[in-house]
Each structure stands twice: as C-alpha cells, then as structure tokens.
Amino acid sequence: MTTKNIMIVGVGGQGSVLASKLLGHLLTEQGHDVKVSEVHGMSQRGGSVVTYVRYGEKVYSPVIDKGQADFIVSFELLEAARWLGCLSPQGQIVTSTQQIDPMPVLTGAMTYPENLLDEIRKSGAKVDALDCLKLAEQAGSSKAVNLVLLGRLSHYFTDIPQEAWQESITACVPAKFLDLNRKAFDLGRNA
Amino acid sequence: MKQLMQGNTAAARGLYEAGCSFASSYPGTPSTEITEEIAEYDEIYSEWAPNEKVAMEAAFGASLAGKRSFCGMKHVGLNVAADPLFTVSYTGVNAGMVICVADDAGMHSSQNEQDSRHYARAAKLPMLEPSDSQEALDYFRRAYDLSEEYDCPVIVKMCTRVAHSQSLVEIGERKEAPARPYEKNIAKYVMMPGNAIKRHPVVEERMRRLQDFAEVSDINRVENGTDSSAGIITSSTCYQYVKEALGDKYPVLKLGMIWPMPDRKIREFAGTVGRLVIVEELDGFIEEHCRALGIECEGKSLFGCLGELSQNIIAEKFGLAAPSGLKLDDGVKIPGRPPMMCAGCPHRGLFFTLNQAGCTVLGDIGCYTLGAVAPLSAMEMTLCMGASVSALHGFSKAGGKNVVAVIGDSTFMHSGMTGLANIAYNQSKGVVIILDNSITGMTGHQQNPTTGLNIKGDPAGKIDLESLCRAMGFNRVRVVDPYNLKECADAVSEELAADEPSVIISRRPCALLKYVKHNPPLKVDGKKCVGCKSCMKIGCPALSMKGGKAHVDATLCVGCGVCEQRCKFGAFTGGE
Incomplete structure (x- = not known):
C-alpha cells in the first residue's frame, strides 16, 4: 500500500499529543510501518501546533508535505484553514468547530475570518465539522476533544475494527480517565 | 517485537543498552528527552547540570573514573561546552564518553540554526548521524565501543526531525560495560603545553585510523539505484526525504558517520554516477568536503542553506511533479498564531x-x-x-x-x-x-x-x-x-x-506546574465594563473583546487577577 498521511493540527495545549500517541499505537498494532512527528518547545506555548502521522508498508519521511495529507484532524477551525495547503485534493478534514482567537485577533490587529467553514469547503475540501467541545463536555471534560475527534475519524477507517480502537484507547489513556475517554470517543463516532 | 519510539527515547535506550552509567546534561530543545528518559533507568546515575560546559566536564570526570558516561545538549549548548570539547579531544577518555548535540534546522525552538557538524571537524572528533529512531538506538550503543577503541569522545548529532519523530525500533538487553579502573597518567590528562604538544600528533593519527574505519564500516553504505545518471550523498533526516521523494531510482551513499568522511568511498561512488548531488540541510558540509577532494557536485546551489528540506523540495529539484494542496480564496487572510505566554503566566x-x-x-x-x-x-x-x-x-x-x-x-x-x-x-x-x-x-x-x-x-x-x-x-x-x-x-x-x-x-512558580493551585476564573460584569480595553494591554490569551465588552475564557483563566488590577471600573469579579 502507498503511505497514508494524517495531520493533527490545533493550538498548543489542546491535547494533540494523546491523539497522535493513540493513532501511533493503533496503526502499529495493525502491522503497519509508522512514523509520528511532533514539534516540542516554544511553539507549544499557545502557538499553532502540528503533528504528522504516517503509515504504510515502508515509511521514510517523518513529515507530511504540501498536498499529501489524506486526513487533517483539527482541534480548531483557523488551524484547519492554515494547514489546508497540505491536504490532498481527495483528502478529508475532520474538525472541531471551536474557534480560538490568536493574539493578533485578541489585540485587534487582525480579525478572525468570517464564515471560515464555508471558505474551507469552497476550496473543494471535504469537511466533517463537529462541535467537539460540546460533545467532550457532555462526556465529562472539555479536555476530551481529542477522543471526540478520533471517534469521528474512526468512521473513515472501515478496515480497522472498532475493537482495535478500543484496545488502543485502553493502552494509551490513564485508567482513571478511561470511561470518560471511551464516552467521548463514542460521542464523536456516533455524532 | 518492534515498538514505536521517539528518537530521543531510542537514544536513551541505546545508551542504556551500552552500559552507560553516568549522564549529566542541560535541557535544550530538541535534546531534552534523552536525559529525561535516562532518568527512568535506575542503572544510570543522571542529573541536570547548571550548564552544558559543567555537564561535559562532569561526564569527562566520570569517564576518567571508569564509567561509561554521557552528556546531551542542543546545538547552541555545544557552544557553551566547546571549551572542554576541544581539549578532551587531546586527552582522550578512559571509559567510553558519548556527547549528543541536537540541531534545530528550521528554528522550531532556537535562536539560530547553526550547523554543529563543523564542531566535529574543528575539534577533530568522530560524529555519527542517525536518520531515525532505530539508528539512534544503534548509533548511541555503537558510539561507546568506538569511544573506547579510538580513545576519544564520540559525538552523536541529532536533529529535530530525528529527535522528535517516532518510528519503530527493536530494543535489546543492557550489557554492563567492562571495568576500566582509573590510572594516573599525567602526560595524557594534564594538558599543559609540554604534554599537549605530544598529544596533538596522537589526535591526528587517531583521526586517520577513524577514517580507515569510515571507509570499511557498514555505517556508511551505498544503496543501489536503477538509474546512475545521478547519484546522491546524504545523511540524517535528509536520507529519509530522498528515499521518500525518489525511491530506489538513484544510487545513494548514506553517511552514518559524518566525520571523518570516507574519502575513498566517496570517490568511488562519485565515479559510478553521472551527476553527483549532495542533499544536506543547513551548510554544505559534505559538499565542501567533496569539492576539496576535487569532486564535482551540486548541493547548496539547488537547496540553499536555510531551514529544513522536505520530500517535495527534493522531488522538485529532480524534476518530478510534487503534489499541490488545496487553497483558500485569496481574500481570506489567516491570522498567525505565534506562541504566547500562558494564561496566569507569572x-x-x-x-x-x-x-x-x-x-x-x-x-x-x-x-x-x-x-x-x-x-x-x-x-x-x-x-x-x-x-x-x-x-x-x-x-x-x-x-x-x-x-x-x-x-x-x-x-x-x-x-x-x-x-x-x-x-x-x-x-x-x-x-x-x-x-x-x-x-x-x-x-x-x-x-x-x-x-x-x-x-x-x-x-x-x-x-x-x-x-x-x-x-x-x-x-x-x-x-x-x-x-x-x-x-x-x-x-x-x-x-x-x-x-x-x-x-x-x-x-512565583510557573502556572503550569502541577502543585500550583489556581483561583476560580474571573467574570466580567457587563454593566461595569466600559470597553476601554485597558485589560487587553496585558496580552492574556484568556481575555478578548466580545460585543464591545471584555470577556474571560473560563477554560483558560486561572484567576491570577492581573487583569482585575488594570480595571478602574471594578468590572472583574470572582477569582479569590
């Protein structure tokens, strides 16, 4: 199989590390060669963050380049728009509709683009947009947006059985938060 | 069974398996996790030193006393530790000593993007350069044998993409290192002129022997291609980009040891290919060496010396069509999202x-x-x-x-x-x-x-x-x-x-520390807020203006109360 590419994008501190850990675990267990690439340090402080997950028979590069992403999993709408250039024309966006104002917007130097979801769709991208924050809160914590998103993403992986996702959740999530995260995953999956 | 492991974790595993017993480092992105992971192994004494110079000197002391030692740092940290580096090259070591330097091409979290490979040449020390997690594990493990065989510290150079990417590795068992009791040797370890003058030729001879090793070792390998009209010399993460972009089309000489370089192997390789292209990030380190050998090649003229490379850049330079992504209408302006101080940052x-x-x-x-x-x-x-x-x-x-x-x-x-x-x-x-x-x-x-x-x-x-x-x-x-x-x-x-x-x-302790207790989030009394934006001047990510009034994002606010002190109208409530 050719290498498949998933980008996880969001704002530093939103929980993309757990999302990529879980995907890495899942795809390794499925017998794929896998590479996951993150950036640590300064950009984590509320900045735009991106994680690359790649899998296939043999994966070389740890990064995803322009036009290569099969999926963009986004915690925040502006970030989905920012990384649109990496999406393959056949690619799929799975995004939370949450909007977080970056500093240039907070200070009034720029405005948050209006009707951004429509603008993203106008580019030709397939977009699955969901109020993940609401669903996460429904599951019991606003921090569980990552599992809501993964639940939604799991829809698109028809070849990976539901049990495999559940096993990876068990392996990657601390035991005391397991129920909450399972619930968040299911809410995303069934939304 | 193979497991997914970050490059830095794999590096720590390699050190562990090689019988490393002492680690002293100063944190610096992207090198930090190596020493954090080492701290998880009880068999290795580990510490944060006040700076990289102290860390390297401590590691040298431990090597002298007979323990396999390690110190790790980011690229600019090696500038701080350059003083001991250049002279430990002369004294050599007792037990193996491994130094990690992690470069940050693209400056994800750094103030410059210096190319640390120059240090290996300048200090006359061997440098290994892994290209993924498995190689990180293997090279760090091998580095100790090289260090003891050639009586010098060995530098292993990481980069952000190797340090912070995860790939599959096969781990092994720890092998305790043989005892090497300390022996007094003033001529070797006291670097005053009379002794150092005698050590310099030893250094030169060592580098000559290391070059012989580089010629025959499998750490530098040629991968055959189907089209020898061009050939590529590369190393580190660039090797992965080359394979991604070009597959097995062109022959590749992959250097796992970036210094000293295998001159004979390079000449032979250059002789079997048409156009020779050097793919490396930052400076033309390999390229300049090839030119000095009289070998015609291309490199920086194609790729430049700024930032990171990628598979698309390489594909384009070899005349292949790189995919292009989707784009928004030109009218849609996407505001940047630079990093900023956290809510409640002291x-x-x-x-x-x-x-x-x-x-x-x-x-x-x-x-x-x-x-x-x-x-x-x-x-x-x-x-x-x-x-x-x-x-x-x-x-x-x-x-x-x-x-x-x-x-x-x-x-x-x-x-x-x-x-x-x-x-x-x-x-x-x-x-x-x-x-x-x-x-x-x-x-x-x-x-x-x-x-x-x-x-x-x-x-x-x-x-x-x-x-x-x-x-x-x-x-x-x-x-x-x-x-x-x-x-x-x-x-x-x-x-x-x-x-x-x-x-x-x-x-005041960092607001992200687990033991720090926060106040409940503040609220804005819309009747009192006049929309003067005085609070906005503190640049808190939890504050924004909604409908002409200040608004607190309750999921971010930790109730530090700094905004409240800015408000002349008493519009903020709660917190305490």
Missing part, C-alpha cells in the same frame, strides 16, 4: 510593568522571551544564555540609561552568575531582574539548582538566590510577586532610580 505582570516603565529591557533565553511579543513588546535584545546580564553591564558602562536585564532562574544558574559577578566587580548601574518561576519552563519543566529537587524529583541541594546575590556584593536585593502590579511597578521605579546596581527577584 512573567506577564512583570513584563507589563516593564512596558509601562518605558525602560530598555535586555532579555534572555526562555519562555519569557515571549515578553518581546505584542502587546507587551517589553524586550529589546535576546542573544544567548546569560547575555542579558553581561550586556546590561556593557550598555550601562557605555552610557545607556534606564535599563534592566531579565533572566530566568535556570538561565541565571546557567550563565547569569558570571555576568552578575562582572557587575558586582566593575560596578555598573542597572537592574537585574531574575524571573524565578521555580522551574526550567520552556523545555518542559526540568529542575535546576534553585528548585531544591533533582532530576528524579527527589530532594536536592538548593541555591538561595537572595543570599547568592548579597554574597556577590549587591546591597539592593528585593523580592516581588509578579501577580501584584503595584509592587512590581514600585520596585522597578525605585531600583532604576538607585545609584548602585540592584537585583529584583520576581518570584
């Missing part, structure tokens, strides 16, 4: 004070470098670890007035103390502000000599900043709470007016 109140005071602020390396970002914009210089304090002295002696230096607790321990000694000794006017957030923040919460805890979180020695500054001769040393704007403003204006040098310690 640095914010202090930087707001400095912004209002209108003084010149010389800065340093840490989270607080974000004090330079709008709307605080209260930092005018950042160079390297410790430079704020030293430059304050020069600025002040040269007639500069109304100037302060800001430096974090860990950075102060790293390189600020010597600058402070210069101020105490040569007496310049100026205010040194130590931002004591009780942790090394930027690199992800490492302990340091002022926190009272060691790398494992156990009780350790604790340096008292006030006593230290007073012992250096500062009469004016005061502590402020950066959540208290009035206290900060008074301290800054009084110390700037003083006629002798002074130190302000702005003390």
Whole structure:
C-alpha cells in the first residue's frame, strides 16, 4: 500500500499529543510501518501546533508535505484553514468547530475570518465539522476533544475494527480517565 | 517485537543498552528527552547540570573514573561546552564518553540554526548521524565501543526531525560495560603545553585510523539505484526525504558517520554516477568536503542553506511533479498564531510593568522571551544564555540609561552568575531582574539548582538566590510577586532610580506546574465594563473583546487577577 498521511493540527495545549500517541499505537498494532512527528518547545506555548502521522508498508519521511495529507484532524477551525495547503485534493478534514482567537485577533490587529467553514469547503475540501467541545463536555471534560475527534475519524477507517480502537484507547489513556475517554470517543463516532 | 519510539527515547535506550552509567546534561530543545528518559533507568546515575560546559566536564570526570558516561545538549549548548570539547579531544577518555548535540534546522525552538557538524571537524572528533529512531538506538550503543577503541569522545548529532519523530525500533538487553579502573597518567590528562604538544600528533593519527574505519564500516553504505545518471550523498533526516521523494531510482551513499568522511568511498561512488548531488540541510558540509577532494557536485546551489528540506523540495529539484494542496480564496487572510505566554503566566505582570516603565529591557533565553511579543513588546535584545546580564553591564558602562536585564532562574544558574559577578566587580548601574518561576519552563519543566529537587524529583541541594546575590556584593536585593502590579511597578521605579546596581527577584512558580493551585476564573460584569480595553494591554490569551465588552475564557483563566488590577471600573469579579 502507498503511505497514508494524517495531520493533527490545533493550538498548543489542546491535547494533540494523546491523539497522535493513540493513532501511533493503533496503526502499529495493525502491522503497519509508522512514523509520528511532533514539534516540542516554544511553539507549544499557545502557538499553532502540528503533528504528522504516517503509515504504510515502508515509511521514510517523518513529515507530511504540501498536498499529501489524506486526513487533517483539527482541534480548531483557523488551524484547519492554515494547514489546508497540505491536504490532498481527495483528502478529508475532520474538525472541531471551536474557534480560538490568536493574539493578533485578541489585540485587534487582525480579525478572525468570517464564515471560515464555508471558505474551507469552497476550496473543494471535504469537511466533517463537529462541535467537539460540546460533545467532550457532555462526556465529562472539555479536555476530551481529542477522543471526540478520533471517534469521528474512526468512521473513515472501515478496515480497522472498532475493537482495535478500543484496545488502543485502553493502552494509551490513564485508567482513571478511561470511561470518560471511551464516552467521548463514542460521542464523536456516533455524532 | 518492534515498538514505536521517539528518537530521543531510542537514544536513551541505546545508551542504556551500552552500559552507560553516568549522564549529566542541560535541557535544550530538541535534546531534552534523552536525559529525561535516562532518568527512568535506575542503572544510570543522571542529573541536570547548571550548564552544558559543567555537564561535559562532569561526564569527562566520570569517564576518567571508569564509567561509561554521557552528556546531551542542543546545538547552541555545544557552544557553551566547546571549551572542554576541544581539549578532551587531546586527552582522550578512559571509559567510553558519548556527547549528543541536537540541531534545530528550521528554528522550531532556537535562536539560530547553526550547523554543529563543523564542531566535529574543528575539534577533530568522530560524529555519527542517525536518520531515525532505530539508528539512534544503534548509533548511541555503537558510539561507546568506538569511544573506547579510538580513545576519544564520540559525538552523536541529532536533529529535530530525528529527535522528535517516532518510528519503530527493536530494543535489546543492557550489557554492563567492562571495568576500566582509573590510572594516573599525567602526560595524557594534564594538558599543559609540554604534554599537549605530544598529544596533538596522537589526535591526528587517531583521526586517520577513524577514517580507515569510515571507509570499511557498514555505517556508511551505498544503496543501489536503477538509474546512475545521478547519484546522491546524504545523511540524517535528509536520507529519509530522498528515499521518500525518489525511491530506489538513484544510487545513494548514506553517511552514518559524518566525520571523518570516507574519502575513498566517496570517490568511488562519485565515479559510478553521472551527476553527483549532495542533499544536506543547513551548510554544505559534505559538499565542501567533496569539492576539496576535487569532486564535482551540486548541493547548496539547488537547496540553499536555510531551514529544513522536505520530500517535495527534493522531488522538485529532480524534476518530478510534487503534489499541490488545496487553497483558500485569496481574500481570506489567516491570522498567525505565534506562541504566547500562558494564561496566569507569572512573567506577564512583570513584563507589563516593564512596558509601562518605558525602560530598555535586555532579555534572555526562555519562555519569557515571549515578553518581546505584542502587546507587551517589553524586550529589546535576546542573544544567548546569560547575555542579558553581561550586556546590561556593557550598555550601562557605555552610557545607556534606564535599563534592566531579565533572566530566568535556570538561565541565571546557567550563565547569569558570571555576568552578575562582572557587575558586582566593575560596578555598573542597572537592574537585574531574575524571573524565578521555580522551574526550567520552556523545555518542559526540568529542575535546576534553585528548585531544591533533582532530576528524579527527589530532594536536592538548593541555591538561595537572595543570599547568592548579597554574597556577590549587591546591597539592593528585593523580592516581588509578579501577580501584584503595584509592587512590581514600585520596585522597578525605585531600583532604576538607585545609584548602585540592584537585583529584583520576581518570584512565583510557573502556572503550569502541577502543585500550583489556581483561583476560580474571573467574570466580567457587563454593566461595569466600559470597553476601554485597558485589560487587553496585558496580552492574556484568556481575555478578548466580545460585543464591545471584555470577556474571560473560563477554560483558560486561572484567576491570577492581573487583569482585575488594570480595571478602574471594578468590572472583574470572582477569582479569590
């Protein structure tokens, strides 16, 4: 199989590390060669963050380049728009509709683009947009947006059985938060 | 069974398996996790040293005493440790000694993108360069055997994409290293001229032997291609980009040992291909070496020396169509999202004070470098670890007035103390502000000599900043709470007016530390808020304007109350 590419994008501190850990675990267990690439340090402080997950028979590069992403999993709408250039024309966006104002917007130097979801769709991208924050809160914590998103993403992986996702959740999530995260995953999956 | 492992974790595993028993490092992105992972192994003594020079010298001492030792750092850390580096090359080692340097092409979290490969050539030391996690594990493990066989430290060079990417590795068992008891050897270990003169030829001979190793070792390998009209020499993460972009089309000479280079192997390879292309990030290190050998090649003319490469860049340069992505209408402007101080960051109140005071602020390396970002914009210089304090002295002696230096607790321990000694000794006017957030923040919460805890979180020695500054001769040393704007403003204006040098310690733990208890989020009383935006000047990510009124994001706010102090209308409620 050719290498498949998933980008996880969001704002530093939103929980993309757990999302990529879980995907890495899942795809390794499925017998794929896998590479996951993150950036640590300064950009984590509320900045735009991106994680690359790649899998296939043999994966070389740890990064995803322009036009290569099969999926963009986004915690925040502006970030989905920012990384649109990496999406393959056949690619799929799975995004939370949450909007977080970056500093240039907070200070009034720029405005948050209006009707951004429509603008993203106008580019030709397939977009699955969901109020993940609401669903996460429904599951019991606003921090569980990552599992809501993964639940939604799991829809698109028809070849990976539901049990495999559940096993990876068990392996990657601390035991005391397991129920909450399972619930968040299911809410995303069934939304 | 193979497991997914970050490059830095794999590096630590390699050190562990090789029988490493001593590790001393200073944190620095992207190298930090190696030593954090080492701390998980009880068989290895590990520590955070105050800086990279101290770490390297400690690792050398441990090697001398007979333990396989390690020190790790980021690229700019090696500048700090360059002094011992160049001479440990002469003394050689007893037990194996491995040095990791991690470059940051693209400057994800660094102040420059220097190419550390030059250090291997300049200090005449071997350097290995892994291209993924498995190679990181293997190379760190192999490095000890090389170190002992050739009697020198071995540098392993990582980069952000190898350090912080995860790929599959096969782990092995730890093998305890053979005992190498310390033996007194003045001619080898005392580098005064008479002895060092005799050691230099030993160094040159060693590098010649290491070059022989490079010629025959499988660490430098040729991968055949189907089209020899071009051939590629590459290393590190660039090897992965080349394979991704071009597959097995062109023959590749992959260098796992980047110094010394296998001249014969390179010549032979160049002779079998048409066009020779060197694919490397940053400087033309391999390229220049090839040219010096009289081999015609291309490299920097194609790829330049700025930032990171990628598979698309390489594909394009080889005339292949790289995919293009989707794009928004030109009219849609996407605001940037630069990193910023967290909600409740204790640095914010202090930087707001400095912004209002209108003084010149010389800065340093840490989270607080974000004090330079709008709307605080209260930092005018950042160079390297410790430079704020030293430059304050020069600025002040040269007639500069109304100037302060800001430096974090860990950075102060790293390189600020010597600058402070210069101020105490040569007496310049100026205010040194130590931002004591009780942790090394930027690199992800490492302990340091002022926190009272060691790398494992156990009780350790604790340096008292006030006593230290007073012992250096500062009469004016005061502590402020950066959540208290009035206290900060008074301290800054009084110390700037003083006629002798002074130190302000702005003390409050990092808001992200687990033990820090937060207040409930504040609320805005819409009836009282007049929309004056006075609170917005502190640049807090939890604050925004909604419908002309200030709005607090309750998921971000930690109730620090700095915004509340800015409000003349008492519009903020809650918190306490």
